[in-house]
Amino acid sequence: MDKIQTYWKESFLELxxxxxxxxxxxxxxxxxxxxxxxNFQLLEAAxxxxxxxxTHIDIPTKPYKLEPIIKSTGAxxxxxxxxxxxxxxxxxxIIFDLSKEGLMHSKQTKEILSNGTRIMTISDEHxxxxxxxxxxxxxxxxxxxxxxxxxxxxxxxxxxDAGTDLKINxxxxxxxxxxxxxxxxxxxxxxxxxxVVSFPNSSCVNGRLVFQSGDINLTFKKYFDTEVSFDIxxxxxxxxxxxxxxxxxxxxxxxxxxxxxxxxxxxxxWGLNNKSRYEALTMYDKSDLNGTELRALSGCFxxxxxxxxxxxxxxxxxxxxxxxxxxxxxxxxxVVNKGxxx
Numbered sequence: 001m002d003k004i005q006t007y008w009k010e011s012f013l014e015l016x017x018x019x020x021x022x023x024x025x026x027x028x029x030x031x032x033x034x035x036x037x038x039n040f041q042l043l044e045a046a047x048x049x050x051x052x053x054x055t056h057i058d059i060p061t062k063p064y065k066l067e068p069i070i071k072s073t074g075a076x077x078x079x080x081x082x083x084x085x086x087x088x089x090x091x092x093x094i095i096f097d098l099s100k101e102g103l104m105h106s107k108q109t110k111e112i113l114s115n116g117t118r119i120m121t122i123s124d125e126h127x128x129x130x131x132x133x134x135x136x137x138x139x140x141x142x143x144x145x146x147x148x149x150x151x152x153x154x155x156x157x158x159x160x161d162a163g164t165d166l167k168i169n170x171x172x173x174x175x176x177x178x179x180x181x182x183x184x185x186x187x188x189x190x191x192x193x194x195x196v197v198s199f200p201n202s203s204c205v206n207g208r209l210v211f212q213s214g215d216i217n218l219t220f221k222k223y224f225d226t227e228v229s230f231d232i233x234x235x236x237x238x239x240x241x242x243x244x245x246x247x248x249x250x251x252x253x254x255x256x257x258x259x260x261x262x263x264x265x266x267x268x269x270w271g272l273n274n275k276s277r278y279e280a281l282t283m284y285d286k287s288d289l290n291g292t293e294l295r296a297l298s299g300c301f302x303x304x305x306x307x308x309x310x311x312x313x314x315x316x317x318x319x320x321x322x323x324x325x326x327x328x329x330x331x332x333x334x335v336v337n338k339g340x341x342x
Contacts, residue, residue, distance in 0.1 A: 074307075169200065201311050218291035228247045263317075270299065300324060
């Protein structure tokens with residue numbers, strides 16, 4: 001294990017302070033047996049320095065009862081069948097989520113949040129990455145402004161010179177902003193943060209996406225090498241086109257789930273974090289990062305397929321696919337111009 005650095009500790013302390021936890025609030029730190037131990041140690045030190053006590057729940061990691069390899073889904077299975085622990089989590093005020101995959105899209109998350117508990121997910125990243133992207137107060141206003149625009153829009157349209165032309169009905173869409181911490185009951189945030197995401201309800205997404213070399217597949221933790229296109233009808237990918245290995249990998253992986261919902265739109269949005277680095281996937285070993293940084297990359301269009309709790313769709317299949325150089329409109333207002341936030 002790496003030796004703990006002072007600036008890593010400072011970043012975790014900043015996170016705890018921004019969550020504005022009161023002395024009498026019940027805090028649970030949730031881990032599993034394969035959680036990143038150094039991040040638990042850093043969080044433990046930050047909570048103690050803040051004079052905050054917590055309960056530690058460590059759940060044995062569960063194997064997935066599927067043939068496909070599950071990575072970077074945001075839908076941890078550690079609470080499956082754990083009613084005793086779920087009850088304890090619901091009685092807490094804040095959960096620091098250090099599970100490997102995160103609780104963002106887990107089946108139990110909606111129930112926990114509806115009880116007023118807030119969830120602070122610390123992405124499974126090396127602390128060097130987390131400290132480079134430590135929470136910043138200025139991100140909150142940027143994200144909240146983007147959320148407001150999305151909630152007031154009738155539609156979102158995404159285009160690109162490569163041929164992307166996708167339209168989303170925003171009147172039936174749930175939009176949330178993630179700036180990297182949570183201080184309000186019943187909300188979930190993740191660190192790193194800095195993005196706006198909209199979860200469309202049923203039959204809201206139609207059009208075509210064309211992925212180019214240099215776009216990103218965060219499930220596979222790689223940049224696209226070849227062109228791939230998705231035809232999307234009423235939220236679902238109906239056709240995957242391309243001639244290279246990227247198309248073959250995506251097609252075979254999705255097909256292996258045997259689940260129609262694996263092809264459905266999960267969420268759409270764009271990144272707002274100027275500290276996120278496009279080259280991140282080339283600079284760290286795959287075991288050192290979860291890729292959340294690339295989801296928040298300023299100006300990227302983030303298209304994701306898989307679980308969407310707002311449309312009552314759950315599946316273990318999930319892709320987060322940041323696209324470069326797209327233009328994004330909310331009604332007639334351009335909010336991103338060829339990958340640059342306006």
